[in-house]
Amino acid sequence: MSKKYLVISITVLLLATGLFGQSPPKELDSLHQALANAKDDTVRMVTLGNLGVYYAESNRDSAMHFTETGILLAEKMNQQLSLAEFLLLKSYLVQKQYNLALSLKLCNQAMEILTSSKYDKDAYIPPHQLFKNDPEKYRYSRLISVYHQMGNIQSSAGNQEKAIEYFQKEIRIADELNSKDGLVTSNMNIGSIYADMGQLDSAFVYSQRALANARNTGYLSYAGFIMEDIGLIFLKKNQLDSSRFYFWESARINQEQNNLAGESSSHNSLARYYEKTGKPDSMLLHASLALDLGNQLKSARAREISSGQVANAWKWLGKPDSALKYLTLSKNIGDSLYTDRIKKTALFQNYQFEEQLRLEKTAQESVAARNKARTIALFTGLGLLAVLALVFYRNFRQRQKSYRKLEKTLSDLKSTQAQLIQSEKMASLGELTAGIAHEIQNPLNFVNNFSEVNNELIIELLEEVDKGNTAEVKSIAADIHVNSEKISHHGKRADAIVKGMLQHSRAGSGKNEPTDINALCDEYLRLAYHGLRAKDKSFNATMKTDYDASLGNVNIVPQDIGRVVLNLITNAFYAVNEKTKQSIAGYEPTVEISTTLSPLPGRGVGGEVSIKVKDNGAGIPSHILDKIFQPFFTTKPTGQGTGLGLSLSYDIVKAHGGELKVETKEGEGSTFIIQIPTN
């Protein structure tokens, strides 16, 4: 009995901290006034909420009316946060009718709204609210009421431990947000539950805490309930005076707060007190008062309890008829309540089960959604990969394209280089043409002259034969012989020059062949000299030669080394000619060419051939000394040199396994040295 009793008493409304302000009874008239005059939907909505809260513990039909009107209005205005407040209020009201399934559903709806940020925009937040500029924090603060109502529902269903969990959550948030109002009802409810469970000390602590908070905040709507709870604790501890004091205080405050449910409950407790203290008259009085209030409130539970007490009082007073009448009433109410409860408990259990299923489904859906998200992510990833692949492919293509371009440029460059090399050859050939003409002219002259002379000599010879002058015949014959050798020699000389010219202009590289380097040097020296002379009549230079007779034949590519020698000699002539133009007194332009054979240290066979080309020109300035072997580097005026001469020479000597070196002193001249290993 006491358990059921407590169940009713502890579940109280906690909405004063939310949308709707506290509404002491004296404001009732002004509330109705406000509702009648409200032109603004928001004002109407707030007023409906306040009326709902006001009637929650005194006239639940009215409370339900205002609450449902408020729900429609909030939905129409699309004010979801306000709607959540109305849903919580309705949840409380149907919980009082023991419609726990609906109550929990409404509470869940409110919870859903208050945990989503999507309604924050344009949300109406009452101006008295602490977090009126922060919808997110405001929503969080309203979870206090949600958890409270969750606790109420579980407590009504008899799940006290679960209820305590919810109330503890409520306390945590209330503490966090420093919400004193939230601390009143939560502590109160926990206190009640502990009291019901017989843990009186814990119950006392929580109840005292609730009371202190109620006094501090002036939130006294449920102070009566707390007082009653404390009274019940004292009653159980047999501290009867204290018990009576709290019960009376409880009844007084509930009356003051127009809390009919609380007042009814207070009188139930007073009836119990008088029952315990052996005062049936007083017991009957308070039980009857409680029953009246229960009738007013149309609370079946209150009526059941109160009529039961009235029956007991009549029985105690020796009035079995009256006792029977009230006992029957109590039993009937209890039976219908019981039937209703069974039905509603079943509904609640079903709902909880469905809710469980729904949650599981939601979880499954969220798993499915996660999987879907994963699949989407996978496909997105694949898409990205494809895009990346495309990008890479394009890069690759572009790189390939630029690579091909580069290859083409390279091959263009190579062919240009080849052309340049060829034109360098041709240019040097051009330089040589006059020299070559001169060189060919001379031997041809000799050939012509000596053959003419020989013709004359043969005629003379025949004459002498006729005369029988044998000595003269012999002498003439000897001359003819010498001359024909001269003819042969100069013929070969012309032949060699033409061959050399052809070799020089040939594009491909030749083959190694045993070559008389001294002859090669001499030939090109003359070619270079006459070439320059042909171009510049005023040019002259002293040529000194010093050939090492022990050289013999060396295996080289003659036209290549010839080109190097020619190049070096041409450069030397150019250098001395330039210096000549400065008209320095006593200057004798001189070019020397010499060959030497020296044994190479550490080599058994062969040695090293050195060809030195020395001039006494201006020398090479040190700042360009490291550049002279670079391709296209030239000090000559534009059009006069390709800048490839020394570069090609360097490559040719390197190809022979040798080295091309330079020794120079500014103002004194330069010496270029070709060093080629024999064998």
Added chain:
Amino acid sequence: MKILVVDDETDVQALFEQRFRKEIRSGEMQFDFAFSGEEALKYLNQHEQEAVLILSDINMPGMSGLELLSQIKQKYLKPPPVVMMITAYGDEENYTNAKKLGADDFLTKPVDFSSLKEKLKGIH
């Protein structure tokens, strides 16, 4: 008549000696040879009054025929030797320069020996 032939081609000696073998044998002409301008000057210093005619090529390494000509004409005024220059075919520039420097006559390569003989005999 003493004739000095200046040419860097040594085979001119054999050629001249063959071409003028009759004149040489008869003592009508006497040939000396120098294979460079420097050698020619050296010869002239040694045989000051002997050579009456100098026959010089122009294209020679070292001292060129023209330099030799100018030195001869500057140094050996009395008696001035006759200097004949041998120029390449169509070489107007050398021809003009030689004339300016006081060359007495010109021969064009290839040398026509019969006309040279005529010229020498005319001088003689």
